[in-house]
Amino acid sequence: MDRSVTRQRLRDDLRKLFHGNLHIDPLRCRLYATDASLFHLEPLAVAEPQTTDDMRVLVTYAREHDLTIIPRGGGTGLAGEALGSGIVVDCSVHLRNILEIGPDFARVQPGVVLRDLNNELRKTGRRFAIDTASENACTLGGMWATDASGNRANLHGSTRDHVASLQVLWDDSTISSASDMGLESSRPALIAAQLREVIASLPEPPVRQHRFDHAGYHLPSGNLADLTPVLVGSEGTLGLFTEGTLRTVPLAGGVSAALFAFSSVEAALETGLLMADHRPAACEMLDRRLIGLARMHSENVARLVSPDTEAVVIVEFEGDSPSEARDRLRQLLADLERRSTEAIPAVLAETTEDVSQLWDLRRRSLPSPHGRNTGPRPLSGVEDAGVSPHRLPELWARAKHIFRRRELLMTTIVHVATGQVHFRPLLDADQPADLAKLWPVAEELHSLVIELGGTVSSQHGVGLARTPWVERQTGDLYAVYRDVKRIFDPRGIFNPGKIIGPDPSRPAWPFRPAAAIPLVAKPLPLLDWKPEEPAALVQSCNACGQCRTQQPDERMCPIFRVIRGESASPRAKINLLREVLSNPDFTLDSPAVKPVADLCVNCRMCGKECPGEANIPKLMLEVKAAQHAKHGLTRTDWMLARIDGLTRIASRFAITTNILLRQPSVRWVLEKAFGLSRHRTLPSLAFWTFMGKARRRGWTKPLPEGTKGYAYFADTYANLFDPTVAEASVRVMQHNGLPVTVPAGQIGTGAAALAQGDTDIARERLRKNTRVLADAVRRGHQIVCSEPTAALFFQLDSLNLSDSPEVKLIADNTIELTTLLGELHDQGKLNRDFQPLPVSLGHHVPCHVKARPGKPRGPELLSLIPELRVETIDVSCSGMAGMYGLKRGNRELSLLAGKPMLDELSRPKHLYGSSECSSCRLQMQEGTGKRALHPVQYLAMAYGLMPELTDHLRRPWTKRVSS
Numbered sequence: 001m002d003r004s005v006t007r008q009r010l011r012d013d014l015r016k017l018f019h020g021n022l023h024i025d026p027l028r029c030r031l032y033a034t035d036a037s038l039f040h041l042e043p044l045a046v047a048e049p050q051t052t053d054d055m056r057v058l059v060t061y062a063r064e065h066d067l068t069i070i071p072r073g074g075g076t077g078l079a080g081e082a083l084g085s086g087i088v089v090d091c092s093v094h095l096r097n098i099l100e101i102g103p104d105f106a107r108v109q110p111g112v113v114l115r116d117l118n119n120e121l122r123k124t125g126r127r128f129a130i131d132t133a134s135e136n137a138c139t140l141g142g143m144w145a146t147d148a149s150g151n152r153a154n155l156h157g158s159t160r161d162h163v164a165s166l167q168v169l170w171d172d173s174t175i176s177s178a179s180d181m182g183l184e185s186s187r188p189a190l191i192a193a194q195l196r197e198v199i200a201s202l203p204e205p206p207v208r209q210h211r212f213d214h215a216g217y218h219l220p221s222g223n224l225a226d227l228t229p230v231l232v233g234s235e236g237t238l239g240l241f242t243e244g245t246l247r248t249v250p251l252a253g254g255v256s257a258a259l260f261a262f263s264s265v266e267a268a269l270e271t272g273l274l275m276a277d278h279r280p281a282a283c284e285m286l287d288r289r290l291i292g293l294a295r296m297h298s299e300n301v302a303r304l305v306s307p308d309t310e311a312v313v314i315v316e317f318e319g320d321s322p323s324e325a326r327d328r329l330r331q332l333l334a335d336l337e338r339r340s341t342e343a344i345p346a347v348l349a350e351t352t353e354d355v356s357q358l359w360d361l362r363r364r365s366l367p368s369p370h371g372r373n374t375g376p377r378p379l380s381g382v383e384d385a386g387v388s389p390h391r392l393p394e395l396w397a398r399a400k401h402i403f404r405r406r407e408l409l410m411t412t413i414v415h416v417a418t419g420q421v422h423f424r425p426l427l428d429a430d431q432p433a434d435l436a437k438l439w440p441v442a443e444e445l446h447s448l449v450i451e452l453g454g455t456v457s458s459q460h461g462v463g464l465a466r467t468p469w470v471e472r473q474t475g476d477l478y479a480v481y482r483d484v485k486r487i488f489d490p491r492g493i494f495n496p497g498k499i500i501g502p503d504p505s506r507p508a509w510p511f512r513p514a515a516a517i518p519l520v521a522k523p524l525p526l527l528d529w530k531p532e533e534p535a536a537l538v539q540s541c542n543a544c545g546q547c548r549t550q551q552p553d554e555r556m557c558p559i560f561r562v563i564r565g566e567s568a569s570p571r572a573k574i575n576l577l578r579e580v581l582s583n584p585d586f587t588l589d590s591p592a593v594k595p596v597a598d599l600c601v602n603c604r605m606c607g608k609e610c611p612g613e614a615n616i617p618k619l620m621l622e623v624k625a626a627q628h629a630k631h632g633l634t635r636t637d638w639m640l641a642r643i644d645g646l647t648r649i650a651s652r653f654a655i656t657t658n659i660l661l662r663q664p665s666v667r668w669v670l671e672k673a674f675g676l677s678r679h680r681t682l683p684s685l686a687f688w689t690f691m692g693k694a695r696r697r698g699w700t701k702p703l704p705e706g707t708k709g710y711a712y713f714a715d716t717y718a719n720l721f722d723p724t725v726a727e728a729s730v731r732v733m734q735h736n737g738l739p740v741t742v743p744a745g746q747i748g749t750g751a752a753a754l755a756q757g758d759t760d761i762a763r764e765r766l767r768k769n770t771r772v773l774a775d776a777v778r779r780g781h782q783i784v785c786s787e788p789t790a791a792l793f794f795q796l797d798s799l800n801l802s803d804s805p806e807v808k809l810i811a812d813n814t815i816e817l818t819t820l821l822g823e824l825h826d827q828g829k830l831n832r833d834f835q836p837l838p839v840s841l842g843h844h845v846p847c848h849v850k851a852r853p854g855k856p857r858g859p860e861l862l863s864l865i866p867e868l869r870v871e872t873i874d875v876s877c878s879g880m881a882g883m884y885g886l887k888r889g890n891r892e893l894s895l896l897a898g899k900p901m902l903d904e905l906s907r908p909k910h911l912y913g914s915s916e917c918s919s920c921r922l923q924m925q926e927g928t929g930k931r932a933l934h935p936v937q938y939l940a941m942a943y944g945l946m947p948e949l950t951d952h953l954r955r956p957w958t959k960r961v962s963s
Helices: 003-014 026-031 052-064 114-122 140-146 187-200 265-276 288-297 299-304 322-338 352-365 368-372 389-405 438-451 463-474 477-488 533-539 558-563 570-582 591-597 605-609 616-631 635-641 643-661 664-674 690-697 716-721 723-735 751-756 759-778 788-801 805-812 817-826 858-862 888-897 899-905 918-928 935-943 948-954
Strands: 021-023 045-048 069-072 087-090 098-101 105-108 163-169 175-177 240-247 254-262 282-287 311-319 344-349 410-415 420-427 710-713 782-785 814-816 840-844 869-873 912-914
Touching: 003 021, 003 045, 003 052, 026 045, 026 570, 026 591, 052 069, 052 087, 052 163, 052 240, 069 140, 069 240, 098 114, 105 114, 114 140, 140 240, 175 187, 187 477, 254 265, 254 322, 254 352, 265 282, 265 311, 265 322, 265 389, 265 410, 282 288, 282 352, 288 311, 288 410, 311 322, 311 352, 344 352, 389 410, 389 420, 389 438, 420 438, 438 463, 463 477, 533 570, 533 616, 558 888, 570 591, 570 616, 591 616, 605 616, 616 751, 616 759, 616 788, 635 643, 635 664, 635 751, 643 664, 643 716, 643 751, 690 716, 690 723, 710 723, 710 759, 716 723, 716 918, 723 817, 723 935, 723 948, 751 759, 751 788, 759 782, 759 788, 759 805, 782 788, 782 817, 788 805, 788 814, 805 814, 814 817, 817 858, 817 935, 840 858, 840 899, 858 869, 858 935, 869 899, 888 899, 888 918, 899 918, 912 918, 935 948
Parallel strands: 045 087, 069 087, 710 782, 782 814, 840 869, 840 912
Antiparallel strands: 021 045, 098 105, 105 240, 163 175, 163 240, 254 311, 254 344, 282 311, 282 410, 410 420
16 A cells, blocks of 8 residues: 555544544654664654553554564664664653652653653663763663663673563553562563463473574573563563653762773783773773864863874772772772783773763763764764674784775774773765665674674664574574564564564665755755755764754754654754755745744754764755745844834834833734734833943044944844843943944844854845945954844854855855954953952853854853842753744643753842853743843943943833833
């Protein structure tokens, strides 16, 4: 049957039965066609169940209609475990509740992210012992499915060792504990009875090839009273997890670590095996290529490791106390000295903070190759071998010979104490000729590992990547594994083609389509793209899933943090571009693309925090521009794109406009006609604009010829709504001896228009400002913006709109105000004649400040003021995102996105708010009822330049139209 017919029937049949989100449109399904692996399989549909009853409905329907179910968590797996052509069940959207935390256990749903659980457990002095490199994004359900182990597996084992029980949705749609053997007729009891017969028929108990052997199912040799050990590591092929109870362990009382540098990998492995005798928590070797790539992306790594290092070993110990951890490290050092090894520690770390800094090398080494954008980079697929630790030197020597004979380079990470090895050949994933080399390499490497008595899968799962070699490794046991699959899943519902397979109906390795078609071959792009740039953008993303993080010390992506669906993640935006570049029938202006584009608020944090440095913000601006060019703008977007011009007109009638906007009936009309939320607080228009004041005060006059000064740019908010921001900016600069002029003729940047996709208005505004500002730069002035969005527009966005040399000149000579004042402070030139200002502030760091290089300077400047107490609030985006939060349909989502910051600012210890961004300040005021000002306004008060601001600060904040 045609897929579109099947999809529509699926939606119709489940309309009243399934209460979660069900996606059947091809684009949304394509966004789930990839995970962190190299593979691509488009699912029939994507389901986001809200409850276990929803999951039951899906399994029942799949059983009755010969469909398949593919469970998915964070999509961070490297072997393609979460890919399939059936119904993908995304458990990470709604099934993410921590149900109970006990004295030594935690009961959770499968969609809980590992680091979220550990953040909660830390409050009780405990943790889930298994750590993974993808802890910010991977879900516990995925860890149960792959029996994840992580860096510290030598001490803590794997996930199976820490799962007390699992609740499972079986193939017959019943849900019960995997240990529920009370009734002989229960599904677990029936399965266990059949499994006992299979195991009893074996001539000898099943033996695993390796301590962490994942190639096949885990068959216990003793009494089978609980199916949990069999289910952990089964990769969703035997049933769906609905809940799990995990054993927790105390937080380490102390940790210590050391980094050793070596002149060869052979020496590093030899010494690493000696270290393993001391039972470290972790003992990991990295080769010189990974070290070199990490050095390029981290000053910390460059400081720790010399350029001529061929390999490093990081060893870590845990103890019940800091002194015990230190003693264990010192015993190791003494032992190595007695043995006269070449191991001389390059770095010792004896505190938790120092140990974390040391592991920065590991964190930087994995994603850093993807920042290269084009060309060969380390590819997964053959990277999960496991052998007995004493055979590591032989495996390394023979693997090196394989790569040399095939004229390939590779990177290597070795967990020395556990014998887990990650070889990654350097190949270009967008070159079919390079991808064709991967299978022969896998064939040779896996054959070598099997010959050495090892396993082809020791840590990252079997999935699509290694299923073709499971039968060869397991021999006669493979028939038993087929029986296990048949017993649990006789109809083949659950995740087919993994462990038992592969599926003969598709290629064993269904690679992602190559992003080889240049964007210029499509309808002419609206922004300025270099011919190679789009494909390089796709290549820069390795689909690792780190953009799905929920951690407060990271920002991407504010909308994903609320919605949780894959389509909101930055990774989905790259997959969208891949479809455009690889599918001739697909374009950025397709109607199906708009819902995905609308989930981007142009905060720019993905561009800053993506490990591969993918320029996703530019891509989404291009998508919105393409949508506007093809379909036009909605009334709301049309008005927001012209907000600079419309407010300029309204400012001529400021008193009347403000009175009207206070009327509920007028706000109701605005909501119905233009989609502006009537519940939003709007700033009141100033009676006198800043530019008018600047002309009267003579600030618009050019500086004397030859004077190298500063040209202040007042964007729309500072000009029309709160001129005291602009006035404070000029006065503070003047107070510090900086020559300042305010160029006449400047207008709003057009950033709002660009965010809506209207490049015509954005370019027109850029042209007008270029005529004014380029002249100022040629006169030797630097452009200073108090609004971070304006600075970002001139520094980055303008270059996407125009290739004019004058635009480039402005971009190179624009600086954000607090950055300028911070540089003055660094040089000892900032005037410190502050008067005491006895207030307490919560300072929110805006995304458009964090998105630029360097640290935010606002909190540091505020801390210079006597008696002013400032605390940096850097826990989330404000959620306002320029004009985004003004829309009727976005208000609730906007406030949810900013909730962590708003909750913190609401605490009694913060009397007022502070932020460089005008939109953020509006959100802060509406979300907390506390007045919020620009840092420069506080500086101006402390300098005694604008005493009227003190009265403004103390005036109660009013809703509807702020004043």
